[in-house]
Amino acid sequence: EPEVTQTPSHQVTQMGQEVILRCVPISNHLYFYWYRQILGQKVEFLVSFYNNEISEKSEIFDDQFSVERPDGSNFTLKIRSTKLEDSAMYFCASSGGTGELFFGEGSRLTVL
Amino acid sequence: GENVEQHPSTLSVQEGDSAVIKCTYSDSASNYFPWYKQELGKGPQLIIDIRSNVGEKKDQRIAVTLNKTAKHFSLHITETQPEDSAVYFCAASIGAGGYSTLTFGKGTMLLVSP
Numbered sequence: 001e002p003e004v005t006q007t008p009s010h011q012v013t014q015m016g017q018e019v020i021l022r023c024v025p026i027s028n029h030l031y032f033y034w035y036r037q038i039l040g041q042k043v044e045f046l047v048s049f050y051n052n053e054i055s056e057k058s059e060i061f062d063d064q065f066s067v068e069r070p071d072g073s074n075f076t077l078k079i080r081s082t083k084l085e086d087s088a089m090y091f092c093a094s095s096g097g098t099g100e101l102f103f104g105e106g107s108r109l110t111v112l
Numbered sequence: 113g114e115n116v117e118q119h120p121s122t123l124s125v126q127e128g129d130s131a132v133i134k135c136t137y138s139d140s141a142s143n144y145f146p147w148y149k150q151e152l153g154k155g156p157q158l159i160i161d162i163r164s165n166v167g168e169k170k171d172q173r174i175a176v177t178l179n180k181t182a183k184h185f186s187l188h189i190t191e192t193q194p195e196d197s198a199v200y201f202c203a204a205s206i207g208a209g210g211y212s213t214l215t216f217g218k219g220t221m222l223l224v225s226p
Contacts, residue, residue, distance in 0.1 A: 103148075103156045
């Protein structure tokens, strides 16, 4: 069964450092998303991406965040200068023509 | 924006009992309501969904009902098993074509005791 894959599974970084989280969406999907989940809290929308541009973003997705689809398979989330409050699980998701979102296993980011 | 409330936050049942989780949403334009199951250390997994043109949908032991007038929807799990233990999230979105941005509820931790 096709799945969304994410790397790394866990990253520890120092405050102020740049982090790149990588995702390989399901191959025939057209819509890509990043969500995050702070420990014990609900899953929150960050950004959606379609046709090589951002289609929607939340207020969480400020100037320190960026997304990119550098080639035909990868979808990345970059956090430019990490803060303690960026510590969370980051989930990539993709959807095809039905609107159903399929999530990856997540990348846990710990900012020290 | 959309706001989704979910209750209860935890639910403990005995194996074989039924479990019901309820959600309400605020935006009457929302038209897509999925339910996700999240096991420890894993990503949310879609288990069932319903669209606003349908009042009820069933898939084996799980069913979802939608009341558009009251703006609430519920997940029903019958004959619960220990492997049903997980966190369940409801979500709502205004889906257009293949695109939907989900607003999630806070989750319900379901514990099924043997």
